[in-house]
Amino acid sequence: MTTTKLQEWLEDGGVKDLNWLQLEEFPDTGRGVKTLRPLKLNDVILTIPGSYLWTVDAAFDDPILGPAIRSIKQPLSVEDTLAVFLLFIKTREEGYEGRRAHVNLLPSSYTTSVFFNDSELEVCSGSSLYHLTKQLKQQIKEDYLRLVNDLFSKHSDLFPLEKFTLDEYMWTICTIWSRGMDFQLPGKQFRCIAPFADMLNHSPEVQLCHIYDPQLNNLQIFAGKDYAIGEQVFINYGSVPNNRLLRLYGFILPNNPYDSYDLVLTTHPLAPLYAQKVAMLKSADLQVNETFPLKLTDPLPLDVLRYLRIQRLSSSEISTAEAKRGASNIVSARNEAEILNALIDAIEGLLAGFGTPLEELEAKVDSGVYQKGDNIWAAALVSVGEQRILKLTLQKARELLALVVCAQCGKANEDNKRCGRCRKVVYCGTACQKSHYKEHKVICKKDVTEGQQQ
Numbered sequence: 001m002t003t004t005k006l007q008e009w010l011e012d013g014g015v016k017d018l019n020w021l022q023l024e025e026f027p028d029t030g031r032g033v034k035t036l037r038p039l040k041l042n043d044v045i046l047t048i049p050g051s052y053l054w055t056v057d058a059a060f061d062d063p064i065l066g067p068a069i070r071s072i073k074q075p076l077s078v079e080d081t082l083a084v085f086l087l088f089i090k091t092r093e094e095g096y097e098g099r100r101a102h103v104n105l106l107p108s109s110y111t112t113s114v115f116f117n118d119s120e121l122e123v124c125s126g127s128s129l130y131h132l133t134k135q136l137k138q139q140i141k142e143d144y145l146r147l148v149n150d151l152f153s154k155h156s157d158l159f160p161l162e163k164f165t166l167d168e169y170m171w172t173i174c175t176i177w178s179r180g181m182d183f184q185l186p187g188k189q190f191r192c193i194a195p196f197a198d199m200l201n202h203s204p205e206v207q208l209c210h211i212y213d214p215q216l217n218n219l220q221i222f223a224g225k226d227y228a229i230g231e232q233v234f235i236n237y238g239s240v241p242n243n244r245l246l247r248l249y250g251f252i253l254p255n256n257p258y259d260s261y262d263l264v265l266t267t268h269p270l271a272p273l274y275a276q277k278v279a280m281l282k283s284a285d286l287q288v289n290e291t292f293p294l295k296l297t298d299p300l301p302l303d304v305l306r307y308l309r310i311q312r313l314s315s316s317e318i319s320t321a322e323a324k325r326g327a328s329n330i331v332s333a334r335n336e337a338e339i340l341n342a343l344i345d346a347i348e349g350l351l352a353g354f355g356t357p358l359e360e361l362e363a364k365v366d367s368g369v370y371q372k373g374d375n376i377w378a379a380a381l382v383s384v385g386e387q388r389i390l391k392l393t394l395q396k397a398r399e400l401l402a403l404v405v406c407a408q409c410g411k412a413n414e415d416n417k418r419c420g421r422c423r424k425v426v427y428c429g430t431a432c433q434k435s436h437y438k439e440h441k442v443i444c445k446k447d448v449t450e451g452q453q454q
């Protein structure tokens with residue numbers, strides 16, 4: 001794979017040790033970087049000077065592009081500034097040899113979910129990926145039209161519309177999503193694309209090993225583990241779930257340990273005691289519009305319960321000590337039953353919204369109906385991952401509800417007592433316990449047996 005021009009440009013800028021790194025096609029990850037020497041954990045592999053990065057500042061400092069993007073009344077977003085910068089360089093016929101050498105090495109197409117056709121996307125209908133992808137496709141069109149209106153049409157010499165097409169804009173946005181590196185610097189977010197470093201693929205098995213140093217103004221890549229000669233070198237893109245991997249990077253990791261489902265909770269301003277509850281949420285470190293990642297390892301986080309407990313406080317519960325403490329524990333049996341029933345209804349609704357149910361999708365994936373690596377296979381696995389998490393959340397919510405409401409009559413009393421044997425259900429009294437015995441004994445016995453076998 002010829003990287004000579006890019007290499008020469010970077011070496012002119014003082015980048016060292018590039019001759020130890022080589023681009024190569026790898027079976028599972030596609031093109032990546034191979035090391036031609038052994039590396040030890042934390043060895044510096046690559047240092048790219050700040051002036052070689054694609055950044056908002058570099059776009060603004062460009063003598064031709066800068067004045068045009070500075071002239072816009074409504075400033076461009078970071079993403080759009082980088083997109084215009086990349087497209088501008090891509091369409092230049094002279095000058096910018098180094099940056100153009102980099103652009104020429106970028107993939108010509110992407111497999112991020114916005115490029116999926118309808119039947120590929122339909123496989124994961126109901127998932128958060130499905131909804132977000134539809135929104136993003138629309139958003140990209142709107143952003144492109146705004147750029148045409150605010151920038152391209154005003155500087156047609158720099159941005160000829162036959163080259164600055166919607167398809168090119170979409171390609172550029174996906175370039176930024178899949179290759180951009182984000183860093184939290186004191187007081188600001190910093191986003192860049194680093195030539196050559198952007199050829200490194202992701203592995204969750206290496207340590208985080210890319211940093212931007214604002215003092216030295218450079219980007220450094222370290223070895224995230226020990227490598228032998230000829231091995232592929234990876235960086236770690238972070239704890240990214242499959243729905244996000246497919247949306248931003250166009251690939252997934254089977255059995256991804258970071259899979260999650262983003263549960264969005266909001267409270268309507270017309271809800272009773274709204275102002276007081278918003279204040280209570282705030283003092284409990286929660287926002288009124290919050291997104292909670294439900295994870296395989298924690299499918300029902302305490303913060304979801306705290307949010308819902310506060311949201312559903314009655315006027316008499318709002319001044320209780322537990323509510324004031326941030327509702328980490330049950331506020332009242334009534335409140336707990338209400339929030340768990342609401343949560344169960346909501347999760348059942350979400351699961352019913354998936355076009356293909358979990359069991360059917362799992363069977364299809366296992367039987368090889370979908371070719372491994374295809375878009376449709378990746379979409380199916382995202383749906384499987386999200387549905388598995390939601391089912392775990394549902395199970396957890398049902399288990400908690402069974403510890404609050406009488407298994408026979410459904411009453412949520414403070415003094416309901418647990419079944420002395422399995423301790424997984426509660427009763428409001430012996431009458432209910434006796435009436436429920438026939439039904440309960442099957443599970444009660446089963447749970448005790450399972451417990452003994454473990």
Ligand SMILES: C[S@@+](CC[C@H](N)C(=O)[O-])C[C@H]1O[C@@H](n2cnc3c(N)ncnc32)[C@H](O)[C@@H]1O
Pocket residue numbers: 028029030031032106107178179198199200201202203248249250251252
């Ligand atoms: C920063 S670029 C890495 C270099 C890229 N493979 C290339 O050829 O230019 C990120 C892209 O690499 C691919 N990629 C990275 N890590 C991967 C992995 N573990 N499995 C499959 N594809 C991966 C995805 O297409 C992703 O969008």
